Amino acid sequence: MSFDLALILDSIPKMLMGIGLTFQLLFLSAALGLTLAVILLLMRISGRWYLSAPTMVYIYIFRGTPILVQIFIIYYGLPQLEFIRDSIFWPILREPFGCAVLALSLNTGAYVSEILRGGVLGVDRGLKEAGAALGLSARDRFIHITSPIAIRLALPAYSNDFISLMKSTALASTITLLDMMGIARTIVAETYAPYEIFISLAVIYLILTWIIQRSFGWLEKRMSRHVRQ
Amino acid sequence: MDALTGWWDDFFWGSVVVAEVFVTALILTVLLGLIGAAAKLSKNRVAKSIASGYTIVFRGTPEILVLLLFYFGSAIALTNIAQIFDPEIKFIDIPPFWAGSIAISLIVGSYATETFRGAFLGVDPGQIEAARALGLSNFKTFVYVRIPAMWRLALPPFGNHMLSLIKDTALISIIGLNETLFAAEQAIGNTGKPFTMYIVVGLIYLGFSTIITLSVMVLEKYANQHLEVGR
Numbered sequence: 001m002s003f004d005l006a007l008i009l010d011s012i013p014k015m016l017m018g019i020g021l022t023f024q025l026l027f028l029s030a031a032l033g034l035t036l037a038v039i040l041l042l043m044r045i046s047g048r049w050y051l052s053a054p055t056m057v058y059i060y061i062f063r064g065t066p067i068l069v070q071i072f073i074i075y076y077g078l079p080q081l082e083f084i085r086d087s088i089f090w091p092i093l094r095e096p097f098g099c100a101v102l103a104l105s106l107n108t109g110a111y112v113s114e115i116l117r118g119g120v121l122g123v124d125r126g127l128k129e130a131g132a133a134l135g136l137s138a139r140d141r142f143i144h145i146t147s148p149i150a151i152r153l154a155l156p157a158y159s160n161d162f163i164s165l166m167k168s169t170a171l172a173s174t175i176t177l178l179d180m181m182g183i184a185r186t187i188v189a190e191t192y193a194p195y196e197i198f199i200s201l202a203v204i205y206l207i208l209t210w211i212i213q214r215s216f217g218w219l220e221k222r223m224s225r226h227v228r229q
Numbered sequence: 230m231d232a233l234t235g236w237w238d239d240f241f242w243g244s245v246v247v248a249e250v251f252v253t254a255l256i257l258t259v260l261l262g263l264i265g266a267a268a269k270l271s272k273n274r275v276a277k278s279i280a281s282g283y284t285i286v287f288r289g290t291p292e293i294l295v296l297l298l299f300y301f302g303s304a305i306a307l308t309n310i311a312q313i314f315d316p317e318i319k320f321i322d323i324p325p326f327w328a329g330s331i332a333i334s335l336i337v338g339s340y341a342t343e344t345f346r347g348a349f350l351g352v353d354p355g356q357i358e359a360a361r362a363l364g365l366s367n368f369k370t371f372v373y374v375r376i377p378a379m380w381r382l383a384l385p386p387f388g389n390h391m392l393s394l395i396k397d398t399a400l401i402s403i404i405g406l407n408e409t410l411f412a413a414e415q416a417i418g419n420t421g422k423p424f425t426m427y428i429v430v431g432l433i434y435l436g437f438s439t440i441i442t443l444s445v446m447v448l449e450k451y452a453n454q455h456l457e458v459g460r
Contacts, residue, residue: 063392064438065431066399069410073431076417077424163289170291174403181294194301202290202298209289 008196011187015201018180025097025169025179029104030162036109041116055113062110067168070107075099075175100172108165115161119154120146152223159216163209170205180204232422233429239416243409244433250330250398250408251437257334258394262341269346280342287339292332292397299332300325300404329401337394341387348383349375381452388445395437399430409433 043051078084092098131141173182184201268280304322311318360370402410413426
């Protein structure tokens with residue numbers, strides 16, 4: 001078996017052309033997903049059943065089905081419905097990019113809201129009681145006491161989810177998007193050299209994972225600097 | 230709902246394939262996880278570095294990439310080997326069932342390696358010392374003391390790995406396995422109702438996830454029954 005080095009050197013720059021799209025999918029979905037997660041979290045811990053019950057159903061559905069199926073329902077499925085085609089969202093849902101971002105955000109939002117909830121539940125009761133004793137309102141306690149500690153507690157789990165999201169962006173290639181994975185599949189279809197192309201792409205993704213891990217590690221260290229002597 | 234008439238059996242057999250892939254991959258995942266954890270905890274430096282290389286690579290690359298690399302890569306390797314014996318052969322591939330099952334168990338096995346490693350480390354050293362004191366061999370200690378004690382600790386995260394496995398089976402339709410997504414694509418080609426068909430697939434997976442979640446709850450209760458306070 002020969003390993004075509006020239007082909008690798010030739011295709012890596014081509015695949016890197018897709019890194020912009022991978023990053024767009026990643027950061028846009030991460031931002032929208034995080035917003036959604038915070039809303040879901042607030043509904044979940046509101047203590048009102050008509051707010052928390054729908055959240056639990058949402059999380060159950062989105063964590064219980066494969067993201068590929070979610071992408072297919074949104075991209076291939078929604079256009080079947082007439083009111084979707086007539087709605088103002090149609091310009092977004094018509095494009096594979098909009099559908100991929102929507103699916104990834106809805107999916108990651110469900111996971112991240114559970115991660116954030118874990119952080120909120122991990123905050124020491126005594127701190128909240130101390131806040132109450134100081135006369136802070138429930139809202140102020142949540143913003144100034146619970147949130148900063150919860151964010152720090154949730155950060156390690158969030159970094160794992162961020163890496164999962166980065167890996168899930170590769171699924172956008174199944175709905176015709178030319179991210180790095182999409183470009184690699186096109187090159188493999190042309191050259192039939194899966195080893196060379198896919199292994200080089202795996203190395204690129206591994207480097208991205210490493211960078212994300214290091215960045216979150218740095219952030220974690222910075223946020224816990226009061227703990228160290 | 231009319232559109233679904235005549236497609237139920239396709240979805241049913243697709244679900245059977247999903248269940249078959251799941252069980253096959255689950256067995257491989259447990260094996261890979263145990264071997265990986267044993268290698269990571271061993272004193273052998275070569276085994277240790279192979280195991281950490283394995284977890285770094287398979288946890289850091291997209292699932293679809295591993296699947297495609299494994300499927301097309303193994304097909305090329307097999308064809309090359311076959312051509313040594315018979316130059317007439319043009320192309321051989323691993324059946325999608327096996328390529329898919331092995332690929333997803335390699336991925337989830339890398340997560341299971343970390344889970345099992347942590348669980349083995351969480352076993353109370355006193356229990357192992359007690360087993361030594363009773364004169365149990367290393368192997369017997371492993372089977373009768375370490376594994377049962379580790380299993381209890383590994384169960385909650387392993388439940389999540391099982392959910393990942395069942396959801397990853399959906400990817401195998403990409404390499405042409407006739408599971409539920411594949412059935413849906415055929416039904417769509419025939420009826421032109423993508424929303425209906427993909428929702429059915431989603432519901433099937435939701436059913437599988439529910440069964441797994443409930444089973445893990447029962448297993449956890451079973452594993453922890455000795456800890457329950459007597460009433």
